[in-house]
Structure formats: C-alpha cells, structure tokens
Amino acid sequence: MKNKIVACLIFALLPLGVQAQEATTKTFWDDPVNHPMTPFYLVIALVAIVTILILVVAIMLLNVLNMFVRKAAEERAAKLGIPYVPEPSWWQKLDRKLTDAVPLEKEETVLLDHNYDGIKELDNHLPPWWKWLFYGTIGWSAVYLVVYHITDSMPLSDQEYQNEVAVASEKLNKLRASQPVAAIDEAGLTYTADEALILKGKSIYISNCASCHKNAGEGGIGPNLTDEFWIHGGGIKNIYATVKNGVPEKGMISWKPILKPEEMRDVAYYILSIQGTNPPNAKAPQGTIWKEEKAAPADSTQAVKPATASL
Numbered sequence: 001m002k003n004k005i006v007a008c009l010i011f012a013l014l015p016l017g018v019q020a021q022e023a024t025t026k027t028f029w030d031d032p033v034n035h036p037m038t039p040f041y042l043v044i045a046l047v048a049i050v051t052i053l054i055l056v057v058a059i060m061l062l063n064v065l066n067m068f069v070r071k072a073a074e075e076r077a078a079k080l081g082i083p084y085v086p087e088p089s090w091w092q093k094l095d096r097k098l099t100d101a102v103p104l105e106k107e108e109t110v111l112l113d114h115n116y117d118g119i120k121e122l123d124n125h126l127p128p129w130w131k132w133l134f135y136g137t138i139g140w141s142a143v144y145l146v147v148y149h150i151t152d153s154m155p156l157s158d159q160e161y162q163n164e165v166a167v168a169s170e171k172l173n174k175l176r177a178s179q180p181v182a183a184i185d186e187a188g189l190t191y192t193a194d195e196a197l198i199l200k201g202k203s204i205y206i207s208n209c210a211s212c213h214k215n216a217g218e219g220g221i222g223p224n225l226t227d228e229f230w231i232h233g234g235g236i237k238n239i240y241a242t243v244k245n246g247v248p249e250k251g252m253i254s255w256k257p258i259l260k261p262e263e264m265r266d267v268a269y270y271i272l273s274i275q276g277t278n279p280p281n282a283k284a285p286q287g288t289i290w291k292e293e294k295a296a297p298a299d300s301t302q303a304v305k306p307a308t309a310s311l
Contacts, residue, residue, distance in 0.1 A: 070086065073087075098128055100126075100128050110122045186241070187237075189236050190236060191269065197265075198273045204259065205267050208255070208267075209267065216277070223283060223286045226274050226277050228275070228290060229285035229286055229287045229289055238290075243255050255267075
C-alpha cells in the first residue's frame with residue numbers, strides 16, 4: 001500500500017521536474033491554458049474551495065447546535081425557577097485567559113486608594129499575552145546572541161549588506177563582460193553635435209548629474225554648466241576627464257566605475273550643447289573663462305628652401 005502511495009506521488013510530481021526548464025522561460029501567466037502546471041493549480045483551487053465550503057457548513061451546524069443547547073438550558077432553568085445564565089463562549093473564555101482581567105462585579109477587590117478628580121485606579125495584572133510576549137523577547141535575545149555573535153552562524157546586517165554588494169558587483173561585471181564597450185580615444189576626442197548622442201547624454205545627465213547641477217545645468221550644489229566659466233577646464237577633453245575622474249575633494253565622485261566610456265562621452269556632449277543657454281536662476285560664475293585653443297594655420301608664404309650641395 002505504501003509503495004502505491006509513493007508511486008502516485010511520484011507520478012503526480014513528475015510534470016514539475018519534466019517541465020522545470022520550460023517553466024523557467026515561460027511563466028504561468030504567459031499562457032495559463034496550456035501551461036503544464038494548470039491542472040495542478042486547478043486541483044489546489046478546488047481543494048481550497050471545498051475546504052472553505054466545509055468550514056462554512058460546519059460553522060452553521062455548530063451555531064444551530066448551540067441554539068438548541070441554549071433553548072434546552074433556558075427551559076431547564078425555567079422549570080427549576082432559577083435565572084438562566086448563559087455559559088461563556090469559547091471566545092470569551094479565551095479572552096479571559098489572555099487578558100486575566102477582573103470581572104466588573106469584582107473590581108472592588110483590585111481598587112486602589114488613589115483618586116484623581118474622580119478617576120480611580122485598579123491594580124490589574126499584566127495581560128498574560130503581554131507577559132509571554134516579553135518572555136519570548138528575552139528568549140529570542142539569547143538565541144540572537146548565540147547565533148549572530150557567538151557562533152557566527154548567521155551574518156550581521158553589515159556583513160549581509162557586503163555580501164549582497166559583492167553578488168550585485170559580480171552580476172554587474174558579468175553584464176558588462178557580455179556587452180562590448182566602445183573604446184574612447186581621449187587624446188583625440190572632439191565635440192560632435194550629434195542629436196542622438198546628445199539626447200542619450202541628456203537622459204544620463206538627468207538621472208545622475210541633475211541632483212547637483214540642476215536639470216537645465218544652472219547649478220546647485222555643483223557649479224553652473226551653461227556659462228563660459230570653468231573650474232577644471234572647459235572643452236570636450238577636460239569635461240570628459242572631470243566626469244571620468246570626478247573631483248573627490250569637492251564631493252564629486254568618479255563616474256568611471258558606474259558609466260561606460262561612451263556614456264561619459266555623451267554626457268560631455270550634452271554639457272557642451274547647453275553652453276550659452278542662460279537658464280533662469282543660474283548660479284554665479286565660478287572659475288575662469290575658457291577659450292578653446294585652435295591650432296594656428298601654417299604660413300604658406302614661408303617656404304622651406306631645398307638644401308643645395310656645395311660644389
């Protein structure tokens with residue numbers, strides 16, 4: 001008999017193992033009708049509905065039975081000529097056990113001699129549920145001390161945070177390894193008014209830089225990025241280097257570990273694109289005026305004379 005029960009359980013759970021790989025790529029809500037777990041879920045739902053119906057019917061029958069018992073008790077009390085006192089319900093009994101409260105007719109036994117403007121004080125006991133909860137916290141503190149501080153069976157919150165950071169960093173490294181990174185020639189980097197790249201740079205700027213430099217670049221905690229004054233040098237190369245390396249002594253982090261090289265380039269493009277926009281509430285200039293140096297054209301009037309061999 002036991003072997004038959006085990007066999008039935010194995011056959012019932014077999015679809016779970018067979019379809020495990022498919023289920024990881026296709027959820028139940030993608031195709032609930034044809035999903036392999038649909039029959040199992042229907043059986044569970046049917047069992048839950050039947051259980052609820054049985055509980056409802058049982059409660060109704062119990063109420064009817066209690067009504068007949070109460071009627072019989074009332075008739076018996078009437079025949080004996082004594083008042084009928086209903087027996088406390090199970091909820092009332094549980095409430096008395098949990099609260100340990102003194103009944104109203106016996107409050108004089110716990111009444112103290114304190115009277116504050118007609119307000120009297122009772123010397124009630126603490127509710128048992130409160131005391132057991134307090135005892136439970138004492139027991140839990142002992143377990144916590146042993147598990148977290150003596151045996152080191154579980155990591156503390158700081159170590160747990162470090163573990164999660166390590167896992168997230170590993171996932172990030174794998175993601176970056178799977179995505180090719182565009183090589184940026186910093187020495188030969190030049191500004192390009194490419195609308196698509198500038199829009200990408202704006203999105204990155206709003207997400208990461210606007211908290212310090214404001215949405216329009218007018219400056220907040222950080223300096224104004226729309227005027228011609230620069231603290232660490234203007235131009236595409238200097239701006240890219242500032243974004244990449246940051247300014248730690250002034251609170252600006254290095255974005256190299258966070259942004260890809262092309263993302264830092266796009267941010268630099270966007271910053272240069274908002275030069276001279278003069279947004280409202282712009283921050284006062286900081287640094288010095290930056291003028292892009294241009295290479296002087298070669299003088300074509302001074303031709304180099306070819307060397308002649310002496311005779």
